[in-house]
Each structure stands twice: as structure tokens, then as C-alpha cells.
Amino acid sequence: MPDRHTLEETERAMKDHVGALPLDFAAANALSNLFRAANAVRSELTNRVLRQHDMTWTGFVVLWVVWIWDGMETRHVAESADISKATLTGVVKTLEARGLIAREGDDNDRRLVRLRLTPEGVSLMEKLYPDFNAVESEIIGKLSERKVSTFTKTLRDVVNAVEAQDEDDDAS
Amino acid sequence: MPDRHTLEETERAMKDHVGALPLDFAAANALSNLFRAANAVRSELTNRVLRQHDMTWTGFVVLWVVWIWDGMETRHVAESADISKATLTGVVKTLEARGLIAREGDDNDRRLVRLRLTPEGVSLMEKLYPDFNAVESEIIGKLSERKVSTFTKTLRDVVNAVEAQDEDDDAS
DNA sequence: CGGAAAATGTTTGGTTCCGAACGATCCGGC
DNA sequence: GCCGGATCGTTCGGAACCAAACATTTTCCG
Numbered sequence: 001m002p003d004r005h006t007l008e009e010t011e012r013a014m015k016d017h018v019g020a021l022p023l024d025f026a027a028a029n030a031l032s033n034l035f036r037a038a039n040a041v042r043s044e045l046t047n048r049v050l051r052q053h054d055m056t057w058t059g060f061v062v063l064w065v066v067w068i069w070d071g072m073e074t075r076h077v078a079e080s081a082d083i084s085k086a087t088l089t090g091v092v093k094t095l096e097a098r099g100l101i102a103r104e105g106d107d108n109d110r111r112l113v114r115l116r117l118t119p120e121g122v123s124l125m126e127k128l129y130p131d132f133n134a135v136e137s138e139i140i141g142k143l144s145e146r147k148v149s150t151f152t153k154t155l156r157d158v159v160n161a162v163e164a165q166d167e168d169d170d171a172s
Numbered sequence: 173m174p175d176r177h178t179l180e181e182t183e184r185a186m187k188d189h190v191g192a193l194p195l196d197f198a199a200a201n202a203l204s205n206l207f208r209a210a211n212a213v214r215s216e217l218t219n220r221v222l223r224q225h226d227m228t229w230t231g232f233v234v235l236w237v238v239w240i241w242d243g244m245e246t247r248h249v250a251e252s253a254d255i256s257k258a259t260l261t262g263v264v265k266t267l268e269a270r271g272l273i274a275r276e277g278d279d280n281d282r283r284l285v286r287l288r289l290t291p292e293g294v295s296l297m298e299k300l301y302p303d304f305n306a307v308e309s310e311i312i313g314k315l316s317e318r319k320v321s322t323f324t325k326t327l328r329d330v331v332n333a334v335e336a337q338d339e340d341d342d343a344s
Numbered sequence: 345c346g347g348a349a350a351a352t353g354t355t356t357g358g359t360t361c362c363g364a365a366c367g368a369t370c371c372g373g374c
Numbered sequence: 375g376c377c378g379g380a381t382c383g384t385t386c387g388g389a390a391c392c393a394a395a396c397a398t399t400t401t402c403c404g
Contacts, residue, residue, distance in 0.1 A: 026320055027312035036254060038209075042207070056359070069177070089384055109382085150322065157315060
């Protein structure tokens with residue numbers, strides 16, 4: 001157990017602090033577990049797979065995106081990796097210094113920068129990704145196929161709920 | 173859609189790169205959506221609730237834990253907030269400088285440091301948390317009660333799967 | 345008692361992280 | 375052509391993030 005208190009204890013302690021206000025405890029509990037799960041999986045994969053290759057989580061994600069979509073423009077890489085353009089600039093600088101990735105200008109539109117893996121980057125990913133996916137499979141494999149499907153669908157529902165809300169904000 | 177490619181396109185592109193190796197695509201997809209959902213919810217809550225109070229995600233989480241469990245020792249706060257002790261030291265320094273939290277030594281064991289909210293910290297949380305929970309409720313509220321329950325349970329399963337794996341590693 | 349081992353929070357060094365401001369480039373209408 | 379607005383990647387400043395090394399304090403055991 002990651003925390004030292006049961007759900008019931010936490011719920012009681014919360015009620016003591018917020019008083020009579022109506023709270024959606026189920027929502028808080030669901031999202032709390034969402035973050036806990038994401039953190040747990042992320043550190044498991046970092047410690048068991050990425051660390052041996054001196055690779056950070058974000059560095060790996062960026063490498064993976066560029067591996068799959070060779071020559072992708074930076075802003076799309078940032079979007080796919082779920083990080084800001086500013087963060088990507090720094091991460092690419094790190095990966096470039098290690099000889100794993102290369103920046104490449106676009107002649108038609110000179111504002112653009114395209115990213116490609118170097119041969120070293122490719123061979124690292126060919127070695128690294130199967131290990132990475134094996135651990136992913138090990139973690140998820142304890143759930144039934146049906147549960148995985150439902151789980152994935154609900155996660156997408158959550159993403160869609162957030163994005164729909166953002167669009168409402170834009171319109172108002 | 174956060175990325176520019178469909179699941180099918182991505183799957184095909186992956187297979188082109190990993191070749192004949194057997195991959196657990198369902199696991200990769202499930203976990204990819206886990207991170208996407210966690211990131212989406214986190215930035216939504218940060219932008220819509222925390223930003224107005226100039227509060228970071230981690231700062232809020234630490235404040236919340238200490239609010240609920242007054243006088244908790246730092247290592248337990250770090251564990252509950254899912255951050256390292258080193259990170260907590262820095263975050264507490266920031267919150268302390270803003271007069272929201274206070275550090276307090278323990279006379280019985282002088283290695284320990286206990287954390288408490290200042291009156292300003294308490295009044296901030298009393299104002300902030302209901303707003304925070306309202307947005308949480310808005311996001312999760314689009315799912316049926318039954319779905320939320322299943323979802324939460326599966327998230328816990330994932331956490332347990334990771335922790336069980338860690339214990340196996342310890343034993344070996 | 346006394347000294348080795350364990351536990352606690354902090355410091356150090358280096359990366360990630362983001363919003364905002366910025367220069368460079370492209371596109372639109374005139 | 376040309377200039378005002380949009381778009382692109384980078385820079386800047388400040389915070390978060392962690393592993394490893396560290397100093398301090400406590401505990402354990404002979």
C-alpha cells in the first residue's frame with residue numbers, strides 16, 4: 001500500500017476538513033488512483049528498462065515517436081509525446097548530444113525542423129523497445145483481455161471528457 | 173485527437189519497425205492511454221483551478237496531504253504525494269517561503285521533521301479544494317457510477333500488479 | 345557503555361518541465 | 375511588391391524532479 005491510511009480514514013479526515021460542503025468523493029478517488037497508477041507504471045518502466053540504458057522517460061518517448069514517424073516536425077512530436085515545444089527543445093538537445101537524434105531543416109518552409117533518428121538511435125530502439133513492451137505486457141497481462149479493453153475505452157472517455165470541456169471553454 | 177495518426181496507422185508503423193518480433197499491442201495501447209489521461213486531467217486541473225492561485229500541481233498535492241494529515245512526517249508526506257524525499261524538500265521550501273506551510277522538529281526523535289499548514293495555508297485549501305473537486309467531478313461525472321467503480325478498481329489492480337512485481341524482484 | 349548499522353531529511357548535480365517573450369519565416373489581402 | 379498577422383522553433387526564468395552522496399541522530403548488539 002502506497003499510503004498509510006485506508007480509504008475510509010482518508011474520507012473521514014477529508015470530511016472533517018471541508019465541513020458540510022458536498023464533495024464528489026468517488027471522482028476524487030478515481031482520479032487519485034489514475035495518478036497513482038500512472039506514476040507506478042512510469043517508475044517501474046524507468047527503473048527496470050530505461051535505467052540500464054541511461055535513458056529518461058521523456059527521452060524514450062520522444063525517441064519512440066521519432067522512430068515510428070521518421071522525419072516528423074517538432075511541433076507534432078511534442079504533441080504526440082504530450083510535452084510542450086519548449087520541453088522538446090531541451091530534450092532533443094540532450095538526445096542530440098548523445099548522438100541518438102538529428103535535427104534537419106525543411107527547404108520548403110524554413111521555419112520547420114524535422115527530427116530523425118541516427119543509426120545509433122535506431123539500433124538503440126530496436127534493442128530497447130521489445131524490453132519495454134515486455135514489461136508493459138507483464139503489468140497489463142494480469143488483467144483479462146476483456147478488462148483491458150474496457151479499461152482502455154474508459155481512459156479514452158476521460159481524455160475526451162477533458163477535451164470536450166476545453167472546447168466549451170473556447171466557445172464561451 | 174491528440175495525435176495525428178489513427179491507432180491502425182500507428183500499429184502498422186510499429187510493425188514496420190520492430191519486424192517479426194511479437195509485441196503486446198493491447199498493453200502498449202492501454203498504458204499509452206493511461207498516461208494520456210493522467211496528463212490531460214492534470215493540465216486541466218492545473219489550468220482551470222490551480223493557476224488562478226499561482227499554485228503548481230505538486231505544491232497543491234503536498235498542501236492537500238498536509239491539510240488532511242496535520243503534523244505528518246516528511247517521508248510519509250513524500251510517499252503519499254508520490255514524490256521523492258529530495259523533491260519534497262524543495263517543494264516545502266517554496267511553500268514555506270509563501271507562508272503556507274511550516275516545518276516543525278520532533279523532540280523525541282530529532283531526525284524527524286513534521287509538517288503543518290499555517291492559518292493562511294488552511295484558508296487557501298478551504299477555498300481551493302472545493303473548486304478542485306468540482307472540476308474532478310465534472311470530468312468523471314460523464315461516466316456512469318458503475319463505470320467509475322470498475323475504472324477505479326482496475327486502476328488499483330494496475331498499481332497492485334506493479335507492486336507485486338517489485339516484491340518478486342526483491343525476493344530474487 | 346560503545347561502536348557499527350540503519351534511518352531521516354538535506355544538499356548536490358543534472359535533466360525535465362512549462363508559460364511567456366522572442367526572432368525568423370510564411371501567408372494573406374491590397 | 376509589401377506589410378500586418380499568423381506560425382514555427384528557441385530562449386529565458388523559475389520550479390519540479392530524482393539518484394546519490396551526505397551529516398545527523400537513533401537503534402541494535404555485543
